[in-house]
Amino acid sequence: MRVMALILAGGAGTRLGVLSERRAKPAVPFAGRFRIIDFTLSNCVNSGIYDVSVLTQYLPRSLNDHIGIGRPWDLDRSRGGIRLLQPYQGRGHQQWYGGTADAVLQNLDHIRESRADTLLVLSGDHIYKMDYRPMLRLHEERRADLTLAVMEVPPEETSRFGIVVTGSDGKVVRFLEKPKDAPSTLANMGVYVFRVEALIDRLRALTEKHPDLDFGKHVIPGMVDTFGVYAFPFAGYWVDVGTVDAYWQTSMELVSGASRLDLFDPSWVIHTRSEERPPMKLGPQAVVQESMVCNGCIVRGQVVRSVLSPGVYVSPGAVVRESVIMNDTWIGPGAVVERCILDKRVVVGTGTQLGWGDDNTPNRQMPDAFHFGITLAGKGAHIPAGKRIGRNVLVEAGVDEEAFTGFGDDVPSGATIGIGGAA
Amino acid sequence: MTEMAMILAGGESPALSVLTAFRSEAAVPFGGKYRIIDFTLSNCVNSGIFNVAVLTQYQPRSLNEHIGVGRPWDLDRTAGGVRLLQPYVSTRGDRGAWQEGTADALRFNLDLLREPVNDVLILAGDHIYKMDYRPMVRFHQDHEADVTLAVRTVPSFEAYRYGMVTVDGEGRVTHFVEKPRRTHSHLASMGIYVFGRQVLTDWLTSDSGAGQRDLGGEVIPALVKQKRVYAYPFQGYWADVGTVQAYYEANMALLAETPPLDLYDPEWVIHTRSEERPAAWVGPTARVEGNLLCDGCRVEGTVIRSVISPGVYVAPDAVVRDSLVMNDCQIEVGAEVERAILDKRVRVEEGACLGCGDDNTPNRAQPDRLNTGLTVVGKRAVIPKGARVGRNVVIHPRAAIADYPNGDVPSGETVGR
Numbered sequence: 001m002r003v004m005a006l007i008l009a010g011g012a013g014t015r016l017g018v019l020s021e022r023r024a025k026p027a028v029p030f031a032g033r034f035r036i037i038d039f040t041l042s043n044c045v046n047s048g049i050y051d052v053s054v055l056t057q058y059l060p061r062s063l064n065d066h067i068g069i070g071r072p073w074d075l076d077r078s079r080g081g082i083r084l085l086q087p088y089q090g091r092g093h094q095q096w097y098g099g100t101a102d103a104v105l106q107n108l109d110h111i112r113e114s115r116a117d118t119l120l121v122l123s124g125d126h127i128y129k130m131d132y133r134p135m136l137r138l139h140e141e142r143r144a145d146l147t148l149a150v151m152e153v154p155p156e157e158t159s160r161f162g163i164v165v166t167g168s169d170g171k172v173v174r175f176l177e178k179p180k181d182a183p184s185t186l187a188n189m190g191v192y193v194f195r196v197e198a199l200i201d202r203l204r205a206l207t208e209k210h211p212d213l214d215f216g217k218h219v220i221p222g223m224v225d226t227f228g229v230y231a232f233p234f235a236g237y238w239v240d241v242g243t244v245d246a247y248w249q250t251s252m253e254l255v256s257g258a259s260r261l262d263l264f265d266p267s268w269v270i271h272t273r274s275e276e277r278p279p280m281k282l283g284p285q286a287v288v289q290e291s292m293v294c295n296g297c298i299v300r301g302q303v304v305r306s307v308l309s310p311g312v313y314v315s316p317g318a319v320v321r322e323s324v325i326m327n328d329t330w331i332g333p334g335a336v337v338e339r340c341i342l343d344k345r346v347v348v349g350t351g352t353q354l355g356w357g358d359d360n361t362p363n364r365q366m367p368d369a370f371h372f373g374i375t376l377a378g379k380g381a382h383i384p385a386g387k388r389i390g391r392n393v394l395v396e397a398g399v400d401e402e403a404f405t406g407f408g409d410d411v412p413s414g415a416t417i418g419i420g421g422a423a
Numbered sequence: 424m425t426e427m428a429m430i431l432a433g434g435e436s437p438a439l440s441v442l443t444a445f446r447s448e449a450a451v452p453f454g455g456k457y458r459i460i461d462f463t464l465s466n467c468v469n470s471g472i473f474n475v476a477v478l479t480q481y482q483p484r485s486l487n488e489h490i491g492v493g494r495p496w497d498l499d500r501t502a503g504g505v506r507l508l509q510p511y512v513s514t515r516g517d518r519g520a521w522q523e524g525t526a527d528a529l530r531f532n533l534d535l536l537r538e539p540v541n542d543v544l545i546l547a548g549d550h551i552y553k554m555d556y557r558p559m560v561r562f563h564q565d566h567e568a569d570v571t572l573a574v575r576t577v578p579s580f581e582a583y584r585y586g587m588v589t590v591d592g593e594g595r596v597t598h599f600v601e602k603p604r605r606t607h608s609h610l611a612s613m614g615i616y617v618f619g620r621q622v623l624t625d626w627l628t629s630d631s632g633a634g635q636r637d638l639g640g641e642v643i644p645a646l647v648k649q650k651r652v653y654a655y656p657f658q659g660y661w662a663d664v665g666t667v668q669a670y671y672e673a674n675m676a677l678l679a680e681t682p683p684l685d686l687y688d689p690e691w692v693i694h695t696r697s698e699e700r701p702a703a704w705v706g707p708t709a710r711v712e713g714n715l716l717c718d719g720c721r722v723e724g725t726v727i728r729s730v731i732s733p734g735v736y737v738a739p740d741a742v743v744r745d746s747l748v749m750n751d752c753q754i755e756v757g758a759e760v761e762r763a764i765l766d767k768r769v770r771v772e773e774g775a776c777l778g779c780g781d782d783n784t785p786n787r788a789q790p791d792r793l794n795t796g797l798t799v800v801g802k803r804a805v806i807p808k809g810a811r812v813g814r815n816v817v818i819h820p821r822a823a824i825a826d827y828p829n830g831d832v833p834s835g836e837t838v839g840r
Contacts, residue, residue: 031701031702032701032702033701033702033718034701072699255704256707257704257706257707263701263702264700264701264704264719264721269699270701271699272699274697274699276495276692276694276695276697278454278455278456278686278687278693278715279454279455279456279686279715279716279717279718279730279731280703280715280716280717280718281678281687281714281715282711282712282713282714282715282716283680283713284680284712284713286711286712286713288705288709288711289705289706289707289709290705290706290707291704291705292701292702292703292704292705293702293703293705293716294702294703294718295456295697295703295717295718296687298687307702308702309702
């Protein structure tokens with residue numbers, strides 16, 4: 001069996017708001033020093049798979065920088081290694097990737113040339129630790145055309161997933177994408193093992209009809225009857241941090257020490273591009289509790305139940321509570337940051353209160369995605385001193401202090417502050 | 424690339440006690456995540472010197488692993504880069520192949536010094552400092568010097584530890600005395616030299632130079648009389664951490680609010696081989712004050728004024744105070760650690776106390792070296808459950824429960840071997 005892994009990393013992750021305003025979702029920082037895609041990449045190399053391609057489309061620069069030539073994962077190799085596959089022009093055709101399966105279809109030449117007979121299709125959006133080897137073994141033993149990893153989900157969440165019904169031998173007998181009334185609680189995790197020839201046959205048959213060809217919607221449902229499709233049950237930790245709320249919740253579980261995600265396991269190291277930073281420094285007045293703090297941080301204030309990425313500076317008298325603060329953000333003296341997610345290089349002015357008050361008015365521009373009381377600031381935003389900024393507020397990336405002039409000292413919950421001023 | 428650096432990292436450094444039992448001083452951890460040699464290596468690359476040789480002899484394995492092919496310093500290069508030089512067997516004469524001093528080590532490797540190298544920086548691998556070597560090399564060239572030594576002022580009571588220098592109005596060295604009992608000079612040589620390539624090669628193979636073994640003690644004093652030797656004054660932070668006390672103080676100095684050695688300067692990054700570890704986790708029951716904590720450590724107890732390396736675990740109700748704790752040490756429930764230096768992978772079992780009590784009896788085996796109340800624990804040693812270990816105690820690497828026949832260890836004792 002010659003296995004090649006293909007990681008789908010082109011998604012926009014719109015429900016992450018300003019976190020994915022300037023980067024693809026797989027490049028969003030997580031747990032201080034990781035990016036979301038580190039988990040999938042580390043799963044590959046920890047499972048002995050050293051032939052990995054990453055399909056990119058949406059805002060790939062951050063991801064390109066992060067992956068580079070693949071050194072942190074030992075993927076800088078002469079044979080195999082890592083490749084980033086961008087959309088490309090050909091003679092007579094030029095097309096963006098229309099959907100997940102369309103992206104794979106457009107790179108069939110690459111898959112064929114690798115001479116792989118087995119294709120592991122993965123998503124770069126999920127946080128999980130999984131050894132792919134038992135799944136590949138099952139796929140081989142069953143001589144399957146497709147094996148998909150499945151997990152149990154609560155009945156109320158079945159409408160978000162592809163739902164699978166299996167026979168006694170693990171063969172998939174039905175597959176329903178995001179059903180209203182689910183016949184089972186076994187959900188598709190988006191981890192697929194394909195026999196390459198079977199995949200090619202299937203994609204060829206479909207390509208004319210669907211320019212937005214998608215695995216869950218188009219490819220898999222019709223395969224159940226005519227191909228050998230099997231389910232591989234997975235019981236480990238798996239989470240999609242695709243919404244601000246899920247991202248924040250997952251981070252809070254991690255700092256509490258109660259999460260099932262063990263990042264300290266020496267037998268399954270999550271590799272990442274480490275920054276060269278000195279140790280974290282705690283001043284004599286610092287208070288740090290239930291938090292994850294990275295190298296390069298300097299803490300002179302209070303940090304409680306929070307995640308701090310490398311290089312964050314918490315000034316004397318500042319308080320950071322139940323928040324996720326990314327690289328090199330500066331929290332001014334006496335500032336209070338509560339239930340916030342601050343992207344890289346944000347500046348929080350002296351004495352400013354961010355995520356202030358009890359008013360939980362949803363964000364007026366995106367009420368569906370932002371109504372959990374979490375305030376977000378995008379990369380490089382400058383928040384002036386002495387403000388009181390409510391909940392569900394979105395401060396867009398790169399805004400400077402002038403954008404706040406429309407407000408007095410208070411920015412009410414639910415507001416959005418963009419480059420062009422307040423909305 | 425007309426400059427190259429040779430870093431002397433082969434000495435035994437017995438004054439660092441068990442920390443150098445299995446590694447050379449250059450490879451001793453410092454500041455939580457660094458090794459001592461990182462400072463010199465980073466100074467080289469930050470000064471644009473990408474042709475570096477590291478001369479090793481004593482216990483080089485740890486140093487070899489750390490430096491590897493030189494990636495963290497961008498020294499994995501086709502031309503130049505970093506080379507680790509070991510002693511080797513040769514057929515010249517009857518002296519055997521071991522290097523018998525710094526000058527001897529250089530003499531073994533003279534064949535490395537060839538065109539286009541003009542000037543050779545001779546550096547020590549066991550100093551903590553940040554220094555741009557470029558102004559010094561320029562000074563050397565401007566004065567058309569044969570040798571330039573970096574010097575700094577020291578108080579006269581410390582003069583006995585250094586090579587002391589007297590200069591004339593132009594900065595030319597007129598006298599050099601190695602470790603004098605009395606001197607009127609306040610200028611100490613820092614062990615940082617720029618040599619003209621030809622000057623060094625010629626002298627070490629000349630009639631008068633060929634028998635000399637030590638650079639500071641023999642070569643420099645002789646050259647001062649015959650060649651153009653200049654002193655380059657250096658003002659910045661510099662520490663020789665060659666004793667347990669100096670090593671401890673230099674580490675603890677990093678905890679100051681504005682430390683003399685700034686590790687956070689983005690313009691002068693100290694590069695090291697970073698370990699792949701998640702963010703440090705500080706638990707709900709933890710208390711942390713005035714520390715350096717590294718990625719990958721987990722704290723559930725109390726840590727005050729200490730330097731904690733990657734992977735250390737401090738359990739609930741354990742207390743670590745004024746200590747240096749290296750990689751992957753385990754401080755178990757209720758244990759206490761005070762004024763101690765713990766090498767890697769030490770286990771302090773439940774309720775044990777390290778560095779406890781007020782009895783400051785100096786170490787009986789090394790009273791001149793261990794007398795300030797510091798207890799030093801070697802790699803992989805175990806402090807048994809409930810044991811009380813005093814001050815100025817040395818616990819050898821891999822000391823096991825059987826090495827504690829009486830359970831407790833009074834101040835000044837030595838455990839294991």
